[in-house]
Amino acid sequence: xxxxxxxxxxxxxxxxxxxxxxxxxxxxxxxxxxxxxxxxxxxxxxxxxxxxxxxxxxxxxxxxxxxxxxxxxxxxxxxxxxxxxxxxxxxxxxxxxxxxxxxxxxxxxxxxxxxxxxxxxxxxxxxxxxxxxxxxxxxxxxxxxxxxxxxxxxxxxxxxxxxxxxxxxxxxxxxxxxxxxxxxxxxxxxxxxxxxxxxxxxxxxxxxxxxxxxxxxxxxxxxxxxxxxxxxxxxxxxxxxxxxxxxxxxxxxxxxxxxxxxxxxxxxxxxxxxxxxxxxxxxxxxxxxxxxxxxxxxxxxxxxxxxxxxxxxxxxxxxxxxxxxxxxxxxxxxxxxxxxxxxxxxxxxxxxxxxxxxxxxxxxxxxxxxxxxxxxxxxxxxxxxxxxxxxxxxxxxxxxxxxxxxxxxxxxxxxxxxxxxxxxxxxxxxxxxxxxxxx
Numbered sequence: 001x002x003x004x005x006x007x008x009x010x011x012x013x014x015x016x017x018x019x020x021x022x023x024x025x026x027x028x029x030x031x032x033x034x035x036x037x038x039x040x041x042x043x044x045x046x047x048x049x050x051x052x053x054x055x056x057x058x059x060x061x062x063x064x065x066x067x068x069x070x071x072x073x074x075x076x077x078x079x080x081x082x083x084x085x086x087x088x089x090x091x092x093x094x095x096x097x098x099x100x101x102x103x104x105x106x107x108x109x110x111x112x113x114x115x116x117x118x119x120x121x122x123x124x125x126x127x128x129x130x131x132x133x134x135x136x137x138x139x140x141x142x143x144x145x146x147x148x149x150x151x152x153x154x155x156x157x158x159x160x161x162x163x164x165x166x167x168x169x170x171x172x173x174x175x176x177x178x179x180x181x182x183x184x185x186x187x188x189x190x191x192x193x194x195x196x197x198x199x200x201x202x203x204x205x206x207x208x209x210x211x212x213x214x215x216x217x218x219x220x221x222x223x224x225x226x227x228x229x230x231x232x233x234x235x236x237x238x239x240x241x242x243x244x245x246x247x248x249x250x251x252x253x254x255x256x257x258x259x260x261x262x263x264x265x266x267x268x269x270x271x272x273x274x275x276x277x278x279x280x281x282x283x284x285x286x287x288x289x290x291x292x293x294x295x296x297x298x299x300x301x302x303x304x305x306x307x308x309x310x311x312x313x314x315x316x317x318x319x320x321x322x323x324x325x326x327x328x329x330x331x332x333x334x335x336x337x338x339x340x341x342x343x344x345x346x347x348x349x350x351x352x353x354x355x356x357x358x359x360x361x362x363x364x365x366x367x368x369x370x371x372x373x374x375x376x377x378x379x380x381x382x383x384x385x386x387x388x389x390x391x392x393x394x395x396x397x398x399x400x401x402x403x404x405x406x407x408x409x410x411x412x413x414x415x416x417x418x419x420x421x422x423x424x425x426x427x428x429x430x431x432x433x434x435x436x437x438x439x
Contacts, residue, residue: 004045007036008053011046015055015066023384026056026064057390062181062401067387089428092395094416095290096370098341105289108328112321125320127151127308133323136330141282142269143298150308151323152295155259155283157316160186162255162279162297163220165310167192171219174212176204178402178410180229180257183222192219196404203228203235206246213250220253225270226261230402230414232369237267244273254278262287262339263346263368276300279307284326286370286418287335287342294318294326346370349417349425356429360436370418373399375411377436382411388435389413394428 014020026047027035033043047064050056058064098104112121127150128134134146143149152158159182167173169191175183177196187194195218198208203225212218223243225235235243247254256270256278271278280298295318299307311317329335350367357363357374365372376385382398389396397416400409415432417425 004042004049007038007042007046008049011050012053012055020066022066023381023387024066025062025383026066028063054391057387057395062398065383065387067391088393088395089420089424090395091416091420091425091428092397093419094370096286096342096345096418097289098338098345101289101338101341104334104337105325105329108325108332108334111328112324117324121321121324123320125151125318125323127311127317128304129318129323130327133327136327137296140330140335141280141296141298143280145301148298148301148304150297150299150304150311151318152297152311152316153318153322154285154293155257155281155295156182156186157311157314158281158283158295158297159183159222159255159257160190161307161311161314161316162281162299163187163192163222164190164314165303165307166253166255166279167219172216174204174209174218174221174252175404176224176228177404177408178228178230178399179222179404180224181397181401184404194222194404196408199231199233201233202239203233204239204243206239206242209243209246210250213252218252220255221247222255222257223270224257224260226258226264226267227366227369229260230371230397230399231364231373232366232371233364234264234267234366235270240267240270240273244270247274247277252277256280258282259286260369263343263370264366271298279303284329284335287339288326288329292322292325294322342370343368346417349422352422352426352429353415353417356426356433360433370416372415372417374413374415376413380411380436382409382413385411385435386413389432392431392435394431396432 029043029047030040033040051058055067056064057067112118129151133151134149137149138146152161163173163186172193172195173187174197175194176199184194195212197204197212199205204223225240227234254270254274254277258269258280259282269280271280283293283295285293297307346368350365353365353372361377362375363372382400386396386398397414399412403409420428
């Protein structure tokens with residue numbers, strides 16, 4: 001028997017005997033590999049086998065947890081073989097796809113296969129892209145100066161490049177108290193400390209930012225002012241103006257994440273209020289498709305060279321082929337048509353959510369967003385509810401995955417609405433409602 005199967009069997013036995021309890025977090029795979037003296041790839045196979053058997057569930061940005069109700073040795077099912085599970089519905093992943101999307105995207109890709117065009121498309125791309133790419137991106141984002149536009153492979157890489165160019169190792173970055181989980185990973189890789197900032201129904205509270213900065217100066221501020229992930233809060237114009245005045249007074253650079261803003265027709269980007277300090281991040285993964293995408297980074301004029309250097313040194317440059325495809329999609333109206341279709345799709349899915357979850361716990365969801373923040377009814381905790389949902393074949397993201405302060409973990413979950421088929425989403429919501437009522 002392979003070594004990884006023997007190790008998986010031992011962990012399965014620990015789960016069966018109760019030594020590992022429902023909701024308990026397993027060690028990160030690299031830590032697990034180091035402790036057992038095995039290769040990281042072997043550890044990955046062990047964890048994959050445990051997922052296959054239905055014994056654990058992986059949670060984005062959080063780790064791997066023992067499921068709430070693992071099969072016991074006496075219930076007629078073997079821990080060696082995977083239990084029969086319902087068809088999985090993934091409400092963790094959140095990649096929207098419009099009907100007929102591939103038909104819309106194909107013509108631009110077909111044009112790139114001509115030998116003369118393909119030769120250019122396969123050349124390396126600079127962080128500054130091409131003149132055509134800068135013009136197209138500036139038009140899409142409403143940026144008056146195309147020379148301020150830089151390109152990365154993804155929006156996540158744009159965030160990495162912006163922070164790497166602004167914050168030294170050991171520096172402090174202010175973020176919403178609930179933030180995009182991958183920003184926590186980026187900060188860890190860069191050796192940066194994230195400092196949670198208190199929020200209200202309008203986003204980050206200016207007085208909280210001022211107080212934190214007085215205690216120990218921040219190097220930068222990361223914000224999601226439009227359709228904040230996970231709460232879907234959109235900051236008002238008044239709050240944007242108040243925060244912009246404060247960061248200007250503090251001379252504090254800002255990284256504005258607008259990856260979901262295409263679903264919302266207003267208000268104007270935060271960058272409009274503080275253009276000399278704001279580094280605007282956007283991309284095509286949500287607007288178009290995750291598999292062939294481009295990240296945008298719009299920076300103050302005096303920062304172009306510095307940020308471009310950070311992109312190159314980090315290996316975060318956009319692929320030229322993807323960049324050429326993006327230029328064509330932006331120019332021929334494909335992106336605009338996909339945005340319209342996805343706005344309508346998000347609205348339909350939000351209607352399903354409101355109908356299913358109305359009156360159960362507390363629901364926070366903008367009707368334009370592709371996600372919903374669900375504060376669970378007592379006595380459920382986020383981790384145990386997530387594990388219980390996984391036992392029913394539904395993957396959701398627990399609130400603590402978004403919490404910057406590990407001592408303040410909300411009993412809430414985020415439901416990603418974009419990836420599952422509408423029929424599957426409706427079925428999953430019904431199951432979650434029944435599960436919430438069984439607590």
